[in-house]
Amino acid sequence: MPTLFTDPRSGGVKKSSGVNVLPIVAEVWTQVRDDSNSDVDWLIASFDGSSKTDITVISSGSGGLEKCASSLPENVACYGGIKLKTGRFVTFCYAPEGCSVMVRGRGVLNVLEGSDREIVMKPGLTEENLI
Template sequence: MSNVPIIAGTLQTDPRSGGQTKKSGVNPLPDISETWEKIRDNNNNEVDWLIAGYIGGSKTDIGVIKKGTGGLEAAAKELPDGEPIFGGCRLNKKGRFVKFYYCSENTSGMKKGRAAMHKNGVLNVMEGCDGEVKILPDMTEDDIEKIY
């Protein structure tokens, strides 16, 4: 047997911990799930998309930074440059719900890496989605239909 220590990678189970999974440390704020509930409410006309991101320079706290109406097209026009974001929307043509993750090319490697670790922790808050889509600036629902 080798004397090499066993070290678990990020988000893996470390055998020395008794089988406990490491956490990513992300803190999705309650406003994400509250806004998502409104988006999923068929009687709501106030909001049909949300974009969440890091709040106040935090490296772990993620909350809603933008929301509105206009579906995927409106959300795609609001994608920030240089910051990773997480989001979701109602597709107006089909009434389906999708979630998304986006990092522009101008996002630093450190931010991309941290956001990639936090992605599932944030997107899992948005329950009842039909799936995850790749979103790009100026994307439309017709673009989604061509891809998926």
């Protein structure tokens, strides 16, 4: 599923970002959003291996924001979503200092429908210090 962005210079015409979010990402997000599923409440997605266009799930699990934050990969830009203890859903982007500048701006997970807002993820983030 390609991600799309709207270029303000184009009068609102949507163009492909060149990123292909694999179907597994939306499938795992559905599991995160399923209240009857306690096995998965977060997911982390990033580029599939050496691909520069395909985004797939690289990790998922339970344990909320804290577990997700502690599972972030080093030097890899990633994106994902979390079900908070409050029952709300947030999406996030994470771009550590060591990752490529080109990779930082490429992925946008607009396939994660139903989130309340997007947060900037960082290691050690907790729901208590989430602003």
